[in-house]
Amino acid sequence: MADDIVREFLTESNENLDTLDRELVLLEKDPQNHNILGSVFRSIHTIKGTCGFLGFTKLEKVAHMGENLLSALRDGKLALNSEIASGLLSMVDAVRRMLEAVETTGQDGESDYRDLIEKLTALQRPSGGGAGSLAGSNEETDRPASGKNSVGGVAATNTNSEIRDQSPRGSAGAVPGDPLQRRDKRGFLEQGKIAPDEGARAREMGTGTIRVEVGLLDRLMTLVGELVLARNQVLQFTSSLESASLAATSQHLNLITTELQESVMKTRMQPIGNIWSKFPRTVRDVAMNCGKQVRIEMIGQETELDKTIIEAIKDPLTHLVRNSVDHGIERPEVRVTTGKGAEGCLTLRAYHEGGQVNIEIVDDGAGLDHERIRRKAVERGLLSAEKAAQLSERDAVNLIFMPGFSTAETVTNVSGRGVGMDVVKTNIEKIGGTVDVQSTAGTGTTVKMKIPLTLAIVPGLVVLCADKRFVIPQVSLIELVRIEGSQARTGIETVHEAPVYRLRGRLLPLVYLEHELRLERNSDRAADDAVNMVVLQADGRQFGLIVDEIRDTEEIVVKPLGRRLKSLKTFAGATIMGDGKVALILDVLGLAQRASILSEVHDRAVDSCDSENREKTAEKQTFLVFAGPDDARMALPLGALSRLEEFPASQVEKSGMQWVIQYRGQILPLIRLSLILEERRRRPRHGQSPTLPKDSGSIQVLVCNHEGRSVGVIVERILDIVEGQADVKSPATRAGVLYAAVIENRVTELLDLGGILTIAETSWEREEEHVKVGG
Amino acid sequence: MAGPQQFCTFYLEKYLFGIELLKVQEVIQQLELTEVPLAPFVVRGLMNLRGQIVIAVDLRRQLDLSDRPRDRPAMNVVVRAGEDAVSLLVDDIGDVVEAGEETFEPPPETLQGRVRSVILGIHKLDKQLMHVLDTDRACAVAEHEQAAVDR
Numbered sequence: 001m002a003d004d005i006v007r008e009f010l011t012e013s014n015e016n017l018d019t020l021d022r023e024l025v026l027l028e029k030d031p032q033n034h035n036i037l038g039s040v041f042r043s044i045h046t047i048k049g050t051c052g053f054l055g056f057t058k059l060e061k062v063a064h065m066g067e068n069l070l071s072a073l074r075d076g077k078l079a080l081n082s083e084i085a086s087g088l089l090s091m092v093d094a095v096r097r098m099l100e101a102v103e104t105t106g107q108d109g110e111s112d113y114r115d116l117i118e119k120l121t122a123l124q125r126p127s128g129g130g131a132g133s134l135a136g137s138n139e140e141t142d143r144p145a146s147g148k149n150s151v152g153g154v155a156a157t158n159t160n161s162e163i164r165d166q167s168p169r170g171s172a173g174a175v176p177g178d179p180l181q182r183r184d185k186r187g188f189l190e191q192g193k194i195a196p197d198e199g200a201r202a203r204e205m206g207t208g209t210i211r212v213e214v215g216l217l218d219r220l221m222t223l224v225g226e227l228v229l230a231r232n233q234v235l236q237f238t239s240s241l242e243s244a245s246l247a248a249t250s251q252h253l254n255l256i257t258t259e260l261q262e263s264v265m266k267t268r269m270q271p272i273g274n275i276w277s278k279f280p281r282t283v284r285d286v287a288m289n290c291g292k293q294v295r296i297e298m299i300g301q302e303t304e305l306d307k308t309i310i311e312a313i314k315d316p317l318t319h320l321v322r323n324s325v326d327h328g329i330e331r332p333e334v335r336v337t338t339g340k341g342a343e344g345c346l347t348l349r350a351y352h353e354g355g356q357v358n359i360e361i362v363d364d365g366a367g368l369d370h371e372r373i374r375r376k377a378v379e380r381g382l383l384s385a386e387k388a389a390q391l392s393e394r395d396a397v398n399l400i401f402m403p404g405f406s407t408a409e410t411v412t413n414v415s416g417r418g419v420g421m422d423v424v425k426t427n428i429e430k431i432g433g434t435v436d437v438q439s440t441a442g443t444g445t446t447v448k449m450k451i452p453l454t455l456a457i458v459p460g461l462v463v464l465c466a467d468k469r470f471v472i473p474q475v476s477l478i479e480l481v482r483i484e485g486s487q488a489r490t491g492i493e494t495v496h497e498a499p500v501y502r503l504r505g506r507l508l509p510l511v512y513l514e515h516e517l518r519l520e521r522n523s524d525r526a527a528d529d530a531v532n533m534v535v536l537q538a539d540g541r542q543f544g545l546i547v548d549e550i551r552d553t554e555e556i557v558v559k560p561l562g563r564r565l566k567s568l569k570t571f572a573g574a575t576i577m578g579d580g581k582v583a584l585i586l587d588v589l590g591l592a593q594r595a596s597i598l599s600e601v602h603d604r605a606v607d608s609c610d611s612e613n614r615e616k617t618a619e620k621q622t623f624l625v626f627a628g629p630d631d632a633r634m635a636l637p638l639g640a641l642s643r644l645e646e647f648p649a650s651q652v653e654k655s656g657m658q659w660v661i662q663y664r665g666q667i668l669p670l671i672r673l674s675l676i677l678e679e680r681r682r683r684p685r686h687g688q689s690p691t692l693p694k695d696s697g698s699i700q701v702l703v704c705n706h707e708g709r710s711v712g713v714i715v716e717r718i719l720d721i722v723e724g725q726a727d728v729k730s731p732a733t734r735a736g737v738l739y740a741a742v743i744e745n746r747v748t749e750l751l752d753l754g755g756i757l758t759i760a761e762t763s764w765e766r767e768e769e770h771v772k773v774g775g
Numbered sequence: 776m777a778g779p780q781q782f783c784t785f786y787l788e789k790y791l792f793g794i795e796l797l798k799v800q801e802v803i804q805q806l807e808l809t810e811v812p813l814a815p816f817v818v819r820g821l822m823n824l825r826g827q828i829v830i831a832v833d834l835r836r837q838l839d840l841s842d843r844p845r846d847r848p849a850m851n852v853v854v855r856a857g858e859d860a861v862s863l864l865v866d867d868i869g870d871v872v873e874a875g876e877e878t879f880e881p882p883p884e885t886l887q888g889r890v891r892s893v894i895l896g897i898h899k900l901d902k903q904l905m906h907v908l909d910t911d912r913a914c915a916v917a918e919h920e921q922a923a924v925d926r
Binding site: 469 | 807811813818820821822825828830857861
């Protein structure tokens, strides 16, 4: 019972402390804001009151000193300066440490924080209050309280408090500095425990939320996962029986399950603001330490991410924020001479885009000096001077993510120890994200992260090897290659026993899954079987994984392997497949390390030549070449494509005048190029309703992502993926085409995705009108 | 410990073993296992226990006994070990047995090998001796791998 109270106290106090951090920083900027001051005062007071009740005397003492100082501030005896703010913040830190002690030992720790108490006492002196501010605060609280007492009798004495008295209790609690509030305070002093409980309840009811243990949510998630499996089995069973009512019921079950799954997923989502809320304090502390003035701005705090991801990006984000303040933003005097305001600005921005969350950390500081980065990288032996010189500015800037790199002239206690950026990168990549830095000298640096929304359910590719099923997370997947016929025997070459494959002119190291996992095979594979290769990316390096068979992609629920098998680095977890059996999820990074694709020495060599290759591809581009209507040879940059799919024509449905297809739980609008693009040969088109090639059985669709929207482009045939220089250009001859270029010695039209989308939209509208007029 | 304890018993080859009943979550027939490549020798695979992925440890292998004949299905004794559940593969399930402290003895000095490290002691039952399993040790997989490397 007592434990429950303490636990409640801990949770509540920790929340209060987080608020305090934020509010004290705000208050420092706006010392005259009585609302914030009142709120700060109340938070401290609640902590003090409760710990007094629970017998944590040291904790109470520290909180009490903080309260005294605050009350002096509130009474206007003192003006808030950064010294006092620091004092108050260190008091918050001390309280936090003691709460930690309470959590682990049940006691408020050994230290009595004498220094801090002395400091806090000293801070109260300059105003010359002398008599001790405790008395002052009592006086202050007594006065309005007695005013309140009189309300019942003579209403006319204080109309204000009467009006406020009539306001509902909940909202009164939210108005700081209100007489009721002060009565509250007295209530705390007299009744100890009851008041904070009431306060907590009012707060919770006010926002319509309750606290739920994460463990319970995880269990719910597991149960829903089970339900999904049971649902799948029911659906399978239903399809074998011919019963209309059973079919209807199972369809209903299907819908409910999907909705339930989504809702439960949502309960695990948290706004990114939860971790950002700590940053104003971080920024303030770091800025104070290095004598800078920095303002922090946050956009998109409400952007939601899965709880596990929030946890995973917390440290990397903190590191980046500290780094930006420490290294990015210049000292005030430097800023003024370069014509910027003395105060630097750090912007955090988060937004959803294409099923991912983008997080940007933008500073308006000096920017990264790419020349210096090159020099440093060479000095540290990370790459050769000539290679460094060949790097593009952008690639040079990204060298900061290499292990052992740090350009800080002096090592501060904040950053510059040569660990950091590479750890940031590794941690972000571990959860399937990417990180990239862009910088313009003199105007600032932007670090951009792309993070998946959730780790719990991810798309994965199912592959077979030696009759065993494995799942490869889609994030690591680059492309699939199938080598058939005689190529299967001759296509794979060896460099000193190490198998490689020439993929578009580059040597791709190969890894045989069966060898790496020491899988036993019941029957030998025929030598002339086609080779299936999954091109994967791990930590910036690519390799080809040879498997027996490539199956479909599926949304899988990732489950950890548990403590007992944690040492197996080749597996990221396991999942339960539709048939109820367990399949292992490959850890691409772990697999690459096992296959020595990523060893320390190898690592750097490959990295630098990889950068070199990236340099080349900056001029060259990789295109998907396909046959458009009338056999026109057309291409799209590979970057614009999400996937290539083949659908049976029978799956295409109609929504309004638009052709659509159900795809991964979404409705994917389909665009037929033959309707969009002006035809090369004139043919009568009007009055002709668009038809699908029902006879041909299947359609080839490029699933593209344009500005966060997915759209399927139906093409006649997919031809190839080529790397080309699109430098010989001629202007486009029809709408929906960017330009024509020579790719692989043939004239190829580059599709304008944005353009055809606009045309498609207007054509849908037109068709709709057409139908209306015609009907 | 006051009063007699209850044990869930099972057989491995001809030997009778017992696990404290309170530690046993359930006993089920063999489920389909998914092998885990590169896993320690004692790990037979993973199974789907109503949506929970449970690791299956073969007690025969854990005790250095010969593998069960292929045509002989194993039984699963699912025990709670720490945060996870672990399924112990055994040959046959016996009765629930009650035994008091008076019949308990530590393992005899002459008992050697893996068995000694995995059992807590012996209960002298009327007809047979029952090996009392140390659940945590029986579920440990990393340790054995280490031992296998050492050998």
